[in-house]
Amino acid sequence: MSEQDHDLEERFAELKRYDRGRVPRYERIVGLPRGRWRPAPLLAAALLAVALGGGLILRSRGSRSAAASWLADWASPTAALLQTPGRELMTTVPSVSESVITLEAQ
């Protein structure tokens, strides 16, 4: 070990000496109330929260898609009034070459 390692060793030894006087007794650790830290109920609560959250998200997505399809299918009750005679003249652009043939056909 180098001299620099000895300096580190000394620092860790100081930390160890400090800690040595502060170790709680073994019996006290084993006898701590068990409820202080119980990961199983905490995990169960976390999983339940995730499941509930996931369920809510899926549910809201389902209702959103139903609303979207209802909106897409919606038609105005007065749409029929827009079906006027000759409306195709207003909605199409005839081309010059096509017009003669179309007229002859008609």
Added chain:
Amino acid sequence: MNTELAHQLAASHEENYAWALGCCGRDAREAEDVLQAVYLKVLEGRARFDGRSSLKTWVFAVIRRTAAQHRRLRVFARLRTQGLAEVPEPPAPTDLEEALELRQRREQLWRALERLSRRQREVLLLVFYHEHTIEEAAAVMGIGVGSARTHYECGKTRVRELLKEAP
């Protein structure tokens, strides 16, 4: 409950506590909780020693894993507000100046260790504090010896730099 195992745990309790303290960022209350969980796991047979390493190495590995689990659940655990741990009072300093200097050196060391990666910190604690070999440290950490040696060398270099920079 296995009384022989309980006896061995009690014999190595000081070392186990120090390692738990190191794994829990020197938080005494958390270290006690982790150590209690480890002792109960071992004594109730939920963690079984298979004899592939020394008992001490195996217990250290269980402490390390349990501390990691505890860290992940810390957010939930903090919601619980049951009684505080009884941390023993520090002994009265005979020489205040010396005690303050020692405290500063300890804090400098821990602050430097905290700035390392988890593996670098663990390997330095295992080697310098717990006097493990690199091979034993690797077994506790569940990594290869080569990897442990790399973490050890990089950690040492970094911690020396940080201690030099320390006020």
